[in-house]
Amino acid sequence: MKKIYAFESKCLGCGLCEVYCRTSHSKSKDVIKAHKQEDITSAIVIEEILQPGTVSYFAVQCRHCKSPKCIKACISGAMYKDEKGLVRNDKEKCVSCLSCVLVCPFGAIKESNDGKAISKCDLCIDYGTSLCVENCPNDAIKLLDEDDAEALK
Amino acid sequence: MSLNLSTPAFEIIRNGGKCILCQVCVKQCANNVHSYDAEDETISSDDSKCVNCHRCVSLCPTRALIIKKYPLEFRENANWTGAAIKEIYKQAQTGGILLSSMGNPKSFPIYWDKMLINASQVTNPSIDPLREPMETKVMIGRKPDKLEFDAKGELVTKMPPQVELSVPIMFSAMSYGSISRNAHESLARAATELGICYNTGEGGLNKDFYKYGNNTIVQVASGRFGVHKEYLNIGAAIEIKIGQGAKPGIGGHLPGRKVGADVSATRMIPVGSDAISPAPHHDIYSIEDLRQLIFSLKEVTDYKKPVLVKIAAVHNTAAIASGIVRAGADAIVVDGFRGGTGAAPTRVRDNVGIPIELALAAIDQRLREEGIRNQVSLIIAGSIRNSADIVKAVALGADAVYIGSAAVIAMGCHMCHSCSTGKCNWGIATQEPELVKRLNPDIMHRRLVNLISAWSHEIKEMLGGMGINAIDSLRGNRLMLRGVDLNEKELEILGIKYAGE
Numbered sequence: 209m210k211k212i213y214a215f216e217s218k219c220l221g222c223g224l225c226e227v228y229c230r231t232s233h234s235k236s237k238d239v240i241k242a243h244k245q246e247d248i249t250s251a252i253v254i255e256e257i258l259q260p261g262t263v264s265y266f267a268v269q270c271r272h273c274k275s276p277k278c279i280k281a282c283i284s285g286a287m288y289k290d291e292k293g294l295v296r297n298d299k300e301k302c303v304s305c306l307s308c309v310l311v312c313p314f315g316a317i318k319e320s321n322d323g324k325a326i327s328k329c330d331l332c333i334d335y336g337t338s339l340c341v342e343n344c345p346n347d348a349i350k351l352l353d354e355d356d357a358e359a360l361k
Numbered sequence: 362m363s364l365n366l367s368t369p370a371f372e373i374i375r376n377g378g379k380c381i382l383c384q385v386c387v388k389q390c391a392n393n394v395h396s397y398d399a400e401d402e403t404i405s406s407d408d409s410k411c412v413n414c415h416r417c418v419s420l421c422p423t424r425a426l427i428i429k430k431y432p433l434e435f436r437e438n439a440n441w442t443g444a445a446i447k448e449i450y451k452q453a454q455t456g457g458i459l460l461s462s463m464g465n466p467k468s469f470p471i472y473w474d475k476m477l478i479n480a481s482q483v484t485n486p487s488i489d490p491l492r493e494p495m496e497t498k499v500m501i502g503r504k505p506d507k508l509e510f511d512a513k514g515e516l517v518t519k520m521p522p523q524v525e526l527s528v529p530i531m532f533s534a535m536s537y538g539s540i541s542r543n544a545h546e547s548l549a550r551a552a553t554e555l556g557i558c559y560n561t562g563e564g565g566l567n568k569d570f571y572k573y574g575n576n577t578i579v580q581v582a583s584g585r586f587g588v589h590k591e592y593l594n595i596g597a598a599i600e601i602k603i604g605q606g607a608k609p610g611i612g613g614h615l616p617g618r619k620v621g622a623d624v625s626a627t628r629m630i631p632v633g634s635d636a637i638s639p640a641p642h643h644d645i646y647s648i649e650d651l652r653q654l655i656f657s658l659k660e661v662t663d664y665k666k667p668v669l670v671k672i673a674a675v676h677n678t679a680a681i682a683s684g685i686v687r688a689g690a691d692a693i694v695v696d697g698f699r700g701g702t703g704a705a706p707t708r709v710r711d712n713v714g715i716p717i718e719l720a721l722a723a724i725d726q727r728l729r730e731e732g733i734r735n736q737v738s739l740i741i742a743g744s745i746r747n748s749a750d751i752v753k754a755v756a757l758g759a760d761a762v763y764i765g766s767a768a769v770i771a772m773g774c775h776m777c778h779s780c781s782t783g784k785c786n787w788g789i790a791t792q793e794p795e796l797v798k799r800l801n802p803d804i805m806h807r808r809l810v811n812l813i814s815a816w817s818h819e820i821k822e823m824l825g826g827m828g829i830n831a832i833d834s835l836r837g838n839r840l841m842l843r844g845v846d847l848n849e850k851e852l853e854i855l856g857i858k859y860a861g862e
Contacts, residue, residue: 220389220799227383227422239422243381262794345420347802 209293213357214267218348221265225340226250232339249327270316270329278308320341366450368406379425386417391784414777415785459707462780464699472718479841481828490821496831502667503691527556533765538562539703543800550575551809565627584638586628600669606700606743607672613638619792633674652688667691674720679727697743701766704781716744725758748819758837771812
């Protein structure tokens, strides 16, 4: 299964991935409306890493682990692995207990701004294409098979 | 002095209806133009810091930003223009010489645009490059006066060293230091993929780039930074830089803040020290001295590498070129007054040197008259903007051209003329790690390859139109050019006829 990989050496910290993540998960799918009329939590977050003399950035998003702790911890059965291996959250079942947020070793799951569920990367499966990958101006985010990603690291 | 008469050059217009406060502009501006006020949830922009590099405009996901010329006017005056007044304000404030980047922006004639290319009609057939072979390969180097063959038809004449270029285009000298490591890597990778050459500039060559050596021209300039035996032997050719079109007669100065550990190691100077290239080579005061340097370099490379000599186009260029040929150079590089730079004194950039078109025509003519044109390749530089400029240059007598400004524009340069600040938002003319990162060599080398491939197709189309199937057959073929809007003297120097003649 292809997953989203972020490469720190290329990331500029511009935050466009966050903008397009919100757009992809909005009702309107329009950049301006998604931000002006809706309150969406981006599933990808740019973290600043302070280093001596400079700052570098790293995009944090779901790794779709082989044996995901978030699924084990989920009390309502909302977290599940789909047939492709994608870790997803069923908003209907989610009770916002935030157990998944607590156990995720990568900090890749966030509480939704609306407080009704959590926000995590689903590769924009409903949108069709992964918008953060398409719109990264420096090719720092890529949709890759695990082996290809390891080769690039 | 608190009184400051300078006013902004640009005005930033933000469309509130489109702005989603994503702060991409805030994060991407190295000049700190945009700032976010978390309390008011607004973004404000300081016009006075803006250099109009379009980084924010290009990355804004909603196209909410427009940058315009600042609308403040001075009283209209054809002599004392706003620009002239502002320069005086600046110098009265600082007491320093004015510095500028990139090439001469003044409205001097652009002779490329006053020359038109011929095409075949009826009496000779044009050639379709998509159906028939078309040769754009050129060989840079000294050519023998005659070729001799033995009874079997094998070449007996010993050929001087040559550099093969798949198209008559090379990337100009831009040093690692003046441009970023990633920009340097992009040029090197693109040149290698294209089968052309890039030039190290006066900054030495980082060992990581030795693998691109066959497509590298290593430069030896007045500061001799990073010059050693291995460096001279790793390249395809050696270029002695005497002058630069943007600042003839002037040396160079890379400020110490751009000399980090990597640049320091490459240039062989201490970290943080200013890299000052003197105006002259202190061992060259005559053509005879130049000959000594040329042959020192040939000696150290076992006579296997062509030696190029680069000069700025100045008043007596043709005579100087003749001297350079006689000094033993394998190629002459002439850089016109519109050639770019990371930094030059404004007055020098805008007032010194001559147009490359006239210099090229004069040199080619003089070398032919003296019967020594075959002894050198003639390479020109100084604002080649497109493939038609190249076709015209070849018809005027050039073997190949260097492109610098066009190459950096392909990598994202927006000609904001702020290279000397070291805060290039596009990651080109900077050494700051977080800015250098913005230039991804994987993307940018591809864009350079695309540009040269596109130009190569266009050159073939224009050659075919003239009924010519090899770029060598166009060289010095001035009958393929006609002039418009030129006076008798200009036509005479260019050696071309007026349109209709």
